Amino acid sequence: MKGCEVRPMPAPRNYQTEAIIIKKTKLGEADRILTLFTPHLGKIQAVAKGVRRPRSKMAGHLELLTHSLVSLARGRNLETVTGSQTINSFLPLKSDLWLTACALYLTELVNQFTLDDTENYALFQLLLSTMQNLCLPCNRELTLRYFEMRLLEAVGYRPQLHQCVACHKPLEPVANTFSPGAGGMLCPTCSPGEYLVYTLSVNAQKVLRLLQSGDYETVNRLKTDAALASEVERVLGGYIRYLLEREVKSAAWLDSLREEIATGRPNP
Numbered sequence: 001m002k003g004c005e006v007r008p009m010p011a012p013r014n015y016q017t018e019a020i021i022i023k024k025t026k027l028g029e030a031d032r033i034l035t036l037f038t039p040h041l042g043k044i045q046a047v048a049k050g051v052r053r054p055r056s057k058m059a060g061h062l063e064l065l066t067h068s069l070v071s072l073a074r075g076r077n078l079e080t081v082t083g084s085q086t087i088n089s090f091l092p093l094k095s096d097l098w099l100t101a102c103a104l105y106l107t108e109l110v111n112q113f114t115l116d117d118t119e120n121y122a123l124f125q126l127l128l129s130t131m132q133n134l135c136l137p138c139n140r141e142l143t144l145r146y147f148e149m150r151l152l153e154a155v156g157y158r159p160q161l162h163q164c165v166a167c168h169k170p171l172e173p174v175a176n177t178f179s180p181g182a183g184g185m186l187c188p189t190c191s192p193g194e195y196l197v198y199t200l201s202v203n204a205q206k207v208l209r210l211l212q213s214g215d216y217e218t219v220n221r222l223k224t225d226a227a228l229a230s231e232v233e234r235v236l237g238g239y240i241r242y243l244l245e246r247e248v249k250s251a252a253w254l255d256s257l258r259e260e261i262a263t264g265r266p267n268p
Contacts, residue, residue, distance in 0.1 A: 017041055018087065019070045020127060021062055022107035026052070034062060034081065036070060037110055037127065042118040046072055046079040061086045065093050065103050067128065092135040101257055102134055105250040106147055112244050113155045123154040129216070138220050141229050142211075146219050148236045149211040157243055160184025161209050173202050178235050180242035196242070198235040207232050 022043075023035035030052045036044050051059050061068050061084035071083035093103040110127055114120060130147045134140065152158055163170050165184040177186045177197040185205070191197055200208070207228065211219060224232070241247060 013074050014071065014082065015074075016069060016071050019044075019068055020107070020124070020131070021064050021066050021068065022111050024062075024064055032062075033078065035111060037107075037114070037124060039121050039124040040119050042120055043111070043114045043116050044072075044079060045116065046070070046081050047075075048081040051081075058084045060089075063089070063094075065090055065100075065107065065131070067131070088132075090131055090135060093131065098140070098257055098261070099134055101250060101254050102140060102144060103131055105144065105248070105254055106130055108248055108250045109148070109151055109240070112246075112248070113151065120154060123151065126150050126154060133216065133220075139222070139224075141233065142219055142222060142224065143216075145207075145232055145236060146211050146216060148240065149208070152239070152243075153212070157183065157239075158212070159208075159239065161205065161212060164190050166190035171205070175199055175201055176205060178239070180239045196238075198238055200235060201228075201231060203228055204231040204235070208235070 017036075017038045017040070019036035019038045021034055022037050025033045025035075027033050027047065030050045032048045032051050034046050034048050036046055038044060048058060048062050050056055051062055053059075058081065062070075062081065066086060067088040067090065069085045069087055070081060072079040073082050090103070093099045106127060110123065114123070126147065130143060133143055159178070160183060161171075163185070164176075164187040165179065165182045166186055167190050169187060171185055171187060174188065176188065177191040177194070177199050178184070179186050179191070179194050179197050181196060182194075185200075186194060186197065207222065207224065210222065211232075237248075237251060
C-alpha cells in the first residue's frame with residue numbers, strides 16, 4: 001500500500017550457532033563469560049550460568065578450544081547460553097602441552113584481531129581447519145606460520161611480498177628486508193633509513209610467498225631447517241606485534257616451550 005512503512009522483522013530471541021570457545025572468564029561464584037567465535041555472527045560474548053558447578057551438564061560442551069553447537073538467548077548486553085552440544089572436542093589439543101599452547105596462540109590472535117559482532121567466515125574456517133590440522137601429524141611450526149599469514153589476509157593486512165612497497169619494482173632474488181610499518185618488502189636501495197626492518201634471506205622470502213599463495217597440503221610438505229624456520233617466525237611475529245601494538249601473551253609461552261624442547265630441560 002502506498003505510504004505504508006515496512007518494518008523489518010525483529011531478530012528471534014532464541015537462536016543456535018556453531019562456535020569455537022576462544023576465551024573464558026570467571027563470573028561470580030558459578031558462572032562464566034565465554035567468548036565465542038562463530039561462522040556468521042563473528043565474535044560474541046555470552047554468559048554460561050552455573051557452568052562452574054560440578055554437576056553442570058553444559059560444562060564439558062563449553063570448554064576452551066571446543067567446537068560446539070550453542071543455543072543462545074539474546075540479552076541487553078550479553079547473550080545467555082541455554083544449551084550446548086559438542087561437535088569436536090579436539091582432545092589431542094588438550095592432552096599435549098605443546099599443542100595446547102599452539103591452539104591458545106591461534107585463539108588469542110583471533111580474539112585480538114577481531115571486533116565483536118563482525119562476521120568473518122573465512123577466518124572461522126581458517127581457525128577450525130588449523131585446529132583440525134594440529135590434531136594430525138604435521139609440521140606444527142609451519143602450520144602456525146600458515147595460520148598467521150592467512151589470518152593477516154583475512155583481517156585486511158596481507159603483506160606485499162613480490163615487489164618493493166617503496167619503489168614498486170619487482171624484487172630481485174637477493175637479501176631484501178621486510179618493513180612492518182610499510183606492510184611489505186623493501187629492496188636494498190629503499191631499505192636504508194627505515195627504523196624497523198627484518199632482513200630476509202632468499203629462501204625465507206620463498207617460504208613466505210608459499211605460505212601466502214600455496215595450499216596447506218603443499219606447505220605441510222615443505223622441509224625447513226631450524227634457522228630458516230626461526231627467520232620466518234621472527235618476521236611474521238614482528239609484523240603481528242606491530243599491528244597489535246602489544247605482545248601476544250601465548251607467543252611468549254610458545255617461545256618458552258620451544259626452549260624447553262630444544263634443551264631438554266624445563267625453564268626455571
